Amino acid sequence: MPFFTAIGVAAFGAGTFLASATAFGLQMVAGIGLSYAAQAMAGKPANQQQAANRVGGVQGKLQAGGDVPRSFPLGYSVTAGSLVYANTWGKDGETPNAYLTQVISLSDLPTVLKEVYVNGELATLLTGEPHADYGIPVQAYRKDGKDHLWIKFHDGTQTTADTFVTNSVSSTERPYGPDRIGKGIAYAVCTALVNDELFTGFPQFRFTLEGIKLYDPSRDDTAGGSGSHRWSDPSTWGGDGDSLPAVQAYNVLRGITYGGQWLYGLQASTVAQLPSEAWINAIVACRAPIQGETGVEPIYRAGHECRVNERIDDTIEVLLTTCQAKLSEAGGIYKMHVGEPGAPVLTFTDSDILSSEEQSFTPFFGLADTINGIAATYPEPSEGWATKAAPPLLDEELEALDGGRRLMADVKFDAVPYTAQVQRLMQSALREAQRARRHTFVLPPEYWLLEPGDVVGWTSARNGYVTKLFRVDGVADKANLDVLVDLTEVDPDDFDWDHETDFTPVPRNPIVFVRPSAQAVLDWYAEGATVYDANGLARRPAILLEWNGTVTSDIAAIQFEVREDFGAMEIVHRGRSENVAAGSILVSQNLLPNTAYQVRGRYIPGNPRDTLWSDWIAVTTPNILVGEKDIVQSLLYQMQELQDEMDRRMSLVENGMQTSANSSARSIRDNTRLRGQTVKMVERVELRVDDAEASIEDVRELAVSNEGAIASLSTSVDARFATTNANVTTNAQAIAALDYSFSQYQVTVNAQLGNLSSSVTTNAQAIAALDYSFSQYQVTVNAQLGNLSSSVTTNATAIAGIGAQYTVLLDANGYVSGTKQLNGGPGASSFTVLADFFQVAKPGVAGGAPVPVITLGSVNGVQKLALRGDMLADGTITARNILAGSITADKLQANSIGTNQLAVGGVDITNLIAGAATQVTSHDGGALSLTAPGTLFDLVSSGP
Numbered sequence: 001m002p003f004f005t006a007i008g009v010a011a012f013g014a015g016t017f018l019a020s021a022t023a024f025g026l027q028m029v030a031g032i033g034l035s036y037a038a039q040a041m042a043g044k045p046a047n048q049q050q051a052a053n054r055v056g057g058v059q060g061k062l063q064a065g066g067d068v069p070r071s072f073p074l075g076y077s078v079t080a081g082s083l084v085y086a087n088t089w090g091k092d093g094e095t096p097n098a099y100l101t102q103v104i105s106l107s108d109l110p111t112v113l114k115e116v117y118v119n120g121e122l123a124t125l126l127t128g129e130p131h132a133d134y135g136i137p138v139q140a141y142r143k144d145g146k147d148h149l150w151i152k153f154h155d156g157t158q159t160t161a162d163t164f165v166t167n168s169v170s171s172t173e174r175p176y177g178p179d180r181i182g183k184g185i186a187y188a189v190c191t192a193l194v195n196d197e198l199f200t201g202f203p204q205f206r207f208t209l210e211g212i213k214l215y216d217p218s219r220d221d222t223a224g225g226s227g228s229h230r231w232s233d234p235s236t237w238g239g240d241g242d243s244l245p246a247v248q249a250y251n252v253l254r255g256i257t258y259g260g261q262w263l264y265g266l267q268a269s270t271v272a273q274l275p276s277e278a279w280i281n282a283i284v285a286c287r288a289p290i291q292g293e294t295g296v297e298p299i300y301r302a303g304h305e306c307r308v309n310e311r312i313d314d315t316i317e318v319l320l321t322t323c324q325a326k327l328s329e330a331g332g333i334y335k336m337h338v339g340e341p342g343a344p345v346l347t348f349t350d351s352d353i354l355s356s357e358e359q360s361f362t363p364f365f366g367l368a369d370t371i372n373g374i375a376a377t378y379p380e381p382s383e384g385w386a387t388k389a390a391p392p393l394l395d396e397e398l399e400a401l402d403g404g405r406r407l408m409a410d411v412k413f414d415a416v417p418y419t420a421q422v423q424r425l426m427q428s429a430l431r432e433a434q435r436a437r438r439h440t441f442v443l444p445p446e447y448w449l450l451e452p453g454d455v456v457g458w459t460s461a462r463n464g465y466v467t468k469l470f471r472v473d474g475v476a477d478k479a480n481l482d483v484l485v486d487l488t489e490v491d492p493d494d495f496d497w498d499h500e501t502d503f504t505p506v507p508r509n510p511i512v513f514v515r516p517s518a519q520a521v522l523d524w525y526a527e528g529a530t531v532y533d534a535n536g537l538a539r540r541p542a543i544l545l546e547w548n549g550t551v552t553s554d555i556a557a558i559q560f561e562v563r564e565d566f567g568a569m570e571i572v573h574r575g576r577s578e579n580v581a582a583g584s585i586l587v588s589q590n591l592l593p594n595t596a597y598q599v600r601g602r603y604i605p606g607n608p609r610d611t612l613w614s615d616w617i618a619v620t621t622p623n624i625l626v627g628e629k630d631i632v633q634s635l636l637y638q639m640q641e642l643q644d645e646m647d648r649r650m651s652l653v654e655n656g657m658q659t660s661a662n663s664s665a666r667s668i669r670d671n672t673r674l675r676g677q678t679v680k681m682v683e684r685v686e687l688r689v690d691d692a693e694a695s696i697e698d699v700r701e702l703a704v705s706n707e708g709a710i711a712s713l714s715t716s717v718d719a720r721f722a723t724t725n726a727n728v729t730t731n732a733q734a735i736a737a738l739d740y741s742f743s744q745y746q747v748t749v750n751a752q753l754g755n756l757s758s759s760v761t762t763n764a765q766a767i768a769a770l771d772y773s774f775s776q777y778q779v780t781v782n783a784q785l786g787n788l789s790s791s792v793t794t795n796a797t798a799i800a801g802i803g804a805q806y807t808v809l810l811d812a813n814g815y816v817s818g819t820k821q822l823n824g825g826p827g828a829s830s831f832t833v834l835a836d837f838f839q840v841a842k843p844g845v846a847g848g849a850p851v852p853v854i855t856l857g858s859v860n861g862v863q864k865l866a867l868r869g870d871m872l873a874d875g876t877i878t879a880r881n882i883l884a885g886s887i888t889a890d891k892l893q894a895n896s897i898g899t900n901q902l903a904v905g906g907v908d909i910t911n912l913i914a915g916a917a918t919q920v921t922s923h924d925g926g927a928l929s930l931t932a933p934g935t936l937f938d939l940v941s942s943g944p
Contacts, residue, residue, distance in 0.1 A: 068082040069307045069309040070263070071308065072107045072263075072305075073209040073304070074248045074305075075243040075245075077209060078206050078209075078303075079305050080206050081187075083104060084105050084187065085174070085176055086101065086174075087171060090168070098193055100194055101165065101190065103162075103176075104187060104205065105185055106209060107212070108263070110156030110157050111186045111210060111211060111212050112155060112209065113153045114208045114210055115208040116151055118138060118149065120386070123138045123151075124139040124140065125138060134150035135153075135189060137149065137150050148192060148193040149203065150190070151190055154187050154188075159181065160181060161178045162189055163178075164189070165189060190203070208385075211243060212242070213237040213242060216237070216241030216247050217276050218279075218283045218284060218287075219239060223271075224276040240298070241283060244286040245300055245302040246282040246285070249336060250274060250283075252264070252266070253269055253274055254271075254274065264312075269334075272333075273334055281338075286298060292420040293419055297421075300324075301322070302415045302416065303416070320336075323339060324338065324495075325339070328451060335451070340428075340494070343455065344455050344456050344457035345450075347459065348447070348456065348458060352444065353442070354441070357484075360439070361437075361438070362436065371409040371430070371433050372394075373392060373393060373398075373399070373408045373409070374393045374426050375389065375393075375410050376426050377410075378416050380419070380508065382508045390422045390426065411429070424502075427497065428494050431494035432491075435488065435491065437488070438489070442482050442483065442484050450475050450483060452472055454472045455471055458470055468489065469490050469491065470490065471489075471490045473486045518612045519603055520611070520614060524547050524600075528622045529542040531624075543586075543588075543619055546583060546584040547583055549582055551580075556604050556605060557578045560587070561599065561600055561601075562590075565596035569598070593622065596619075598618055600614045601614050678703045680700070684696070685697075691721055693718075693721075695718050699712075700712070700713055707737065708738065709736050710733070710736075713730075725751075730746070730748075731744070742765075742766070745763075748762075756785055759780075760781050763777070764776070839853065855867075855868045
């Protein structure tokens with residue numbers, strides 16, 4: 001019997017329908033329950049229903065919906081997961097909904113993420129550069145230094161929801177609340193900034209997982225093993241046993257739970273039903289080291305995504321297939337037998353066989369059950385976990401024995417993602433498939449301890465056996481305590497493996513997302529050039545760009561950049577040309593003469609794909625300077641621009657301000673009808689008796705929108721009697737918009753009696769715009785009698801602008817009358833000069849040289865700007881210009897005033913200070929002494 005079988009019959013006690021079983025009947029029963037792989041090895045194709053219901057394989061497509069069964073990984077395995085949530089969100093520049101985020105459940109038990117495949121390609125995760133929200137970027141999707149794909153993993157131990165999804169991705173239409181924690185669930189958050197050059201559609205993911213942590217009895221020193229594992233404490237679980245099929249099968253039979261809640265497997269099994277010694281032996285057999293493809297590895301490992309809707313026996317069958325194992329059950333006791341047969345538990349000879357009982361012997365297989373070659377498939381991680389065919393195992397000698405026929409068996413190792421292990425399984429299976437000798441007979445009661453799966457040694461002279469090994473495939477107790485056994489030959493040599501000679505290297509073709517190679521511009525060239533006018537005159541420096549114009553397939557345009565070849569090397573011009581076939585273009589924008597630049601170019605493809613910028617090419621523009629025509633045209637242009645600006649601003653200030661305000665107000669009102677709000681209130685009080693009428697009207701209006709606001713108030717007071725009327729009108733308006741604000745206040749007072757009228761109008765305006773501000777105040781007083789009228793107008797205007805220029809205003813006589821702003825605005829009558837020197841000159845006088853009028857000098861000890869003293873004309877200072885008492889004696893030079901400078905009678909005796917005159921001369925020339933006041937008076941009055 002081929003080796004890939006489960007033990008069909010475990011034990012049959014007295015009283016069962018097999019208590020009196022015949023040898024033929026036992027053989028038939030022992031064949032019950034052949035696995036899919038066993039039937040393939042036995043040359044018996046599985047029926048269609050069994051094949052349809054068979055579990056295993058790689059779940060490579062993302063699942064969605066409410067009926068997706070829970071799942072978890074056993075060992076190193078892969079899954080595409082199930083979609084929990086997806087939404088588009090965010091902006092890339094001005095592109096809305098630029099990001100796609102998917103929340104994908106990977107396991108319903110905590111586990112560890114090992115690898116991520118994107119579109120079948122193994123992704124390199126930049127773990128050292130995580131994004132605070134999006135997760136870890138994927139290297140293959142980083143373009144021009146910008147990331148386009150991120151992966152974030154939660155291992156199932158999280159206690160809060162992913163805040164990035166709840167805060168940024170969640171929307172009103174597709175909410176993702178903070179209660180979506182996913183306790184115990186391992187999941188990934190995949191965010192993509194979709195780019196046509198990187199993604200041909202939504203990215204597809206596969207995730208490889210380490211497998212859940214399992215209890216390993218061989219690591220429990222209280223169960224006969226060695227280690228700290230304890231069944232009652234899941235925190236002690238995990239290790240190298242997580243990938244061993246014997247450990248996985250043990251946990252399935254004990255029952256998979258989380259947080260004390262059952263999830264999968266048997267629910268009522270006990271530790272007594274899984275004898276530690278037998279299971280530890282099986283685990284040790286799986287862990288046995290052997291040379292593999294990349295070094296020493298355990299001989300048997302398994303990786304399987306277990307879904308909870310799988311039958312338990314189907315899952316066990318998948319695990320048994322990975323390690324050439326059998327599972328026996330006797331009286332509710334489960335034992336696993338792994339790999340090559342062990343030492344015999346007992347031996348017997350022909351004399352121990354009860355010859356009185358029926359016997360059967362099958363020396364060879366029939367043609368329908370014979371195989372001499374094996375083909376197998378398995379999941380290949382390096383090729384994106386795609387199903388790969390292993391090198392077929394053929395044997396020419398066996399084919400010759402079978403009449404030159406090639407009898408192949410096909411086996412699927414869906415839970416073995418290890419190439420060397422697959423080939424080991426194929427070899428031992430093919431060898432064991434040649435073990436056709438099968439015996440069924442009865443042994444005496446002392447052999448009642450035999451169990452299915454035991455190995456016995458048989459020495460038979462009749463058959464030529466010398467302690468030949470047989471496996472017990474079935475046991476039945478007869479009523480008289482004799483034991484009916486079914487034996488199949490085994491040979492430990494079937495499991496011999498020499499990696500150097502037996503292993504066939506497997507060529508691998510890793511899946512790589514092949515993008516078209518980036519295309520570079522062919523024959524890119526640049527040189528300095530000149531732009532000529534219609535007369536053939538050189539007018540502008542330029543650069544001639546050239547490329548191969550025959551390359552037009554899937555090329556929509558050619559793009560170019562020009563940058564400085566000095567300093568900060570800033571880009572001075574960017575452009576493109578759709579006429580690729582022309583092969584050249586002349587560029588003159590923003591270029592200076594005799595200046596070094598660099599240029600580069602690249603293709604713009606018709607369909608999304610990468611293109612390369614060319615290298616920067618150095619080029620110098622020719623020395624084409626500004627000519628006479630350029631200067632004349634420039635001056636004319638600037639003069640016209642200046643005149644237009646002056647006209648525009650004068651029109652705005654003098655004539656258009658109210659129109660602009662009203663237009664803005666209407667615009668705001670119109671907008672508010674669509675996007676804003678308006679409020680208008682009108683109040684009117686009116687009385688009338690015969691020819692007498694009086695009224696008061698108050699109008700208030702408000703308007704607001706997303707473009708501005710306006711408020712206006714109008715009050716009118718009116719009184720009339722026959723042809724006599726008097727009225728007062730007050731208007732106030734304020735406008736605030738994005739780029740300017742405006743306010744205006746107007747009061748009009750009017751009185752009329754027949755053809756007599758008088759009025760006073762006051763206007764005040766203020767406007768503030770982005771580039772200037774303006775304010776004006778005007779009062780007009782008017783009186784009229786018939787065709788006689790008089791009026792007085794007072795204006796005050798102020799303008800402030802950016803870069804304002806002024807000119808001096810002259811009247812008709814050539815007199816300076818003030819200043820005026822060149823770019824608009826009213827004139828000013830004041831004239832202020834700021835200068836370091838102020839001089840005057842008149843040709844022909846004093847040589848016509850400039851003469852300073854004002855100088856710096858000390859006035860009362862303080863430096864001031866003063867009038868020069870030598871600039872005063874003769875006779876221009878008179879007594880009335882001298883302050884009384886301002887000239888004292890200490891200001892006069894000694895002896896500077898003589899009697900001949902005094903007019904006769906000019907100095908009265910009363911004006912002399914006592915002691916001021918000390919000596920006089922008598923009329924005869926003698927001297928007189930005045931010793932006391934009044935002496936001179938007395939002398940004069942006394943006569944000669």
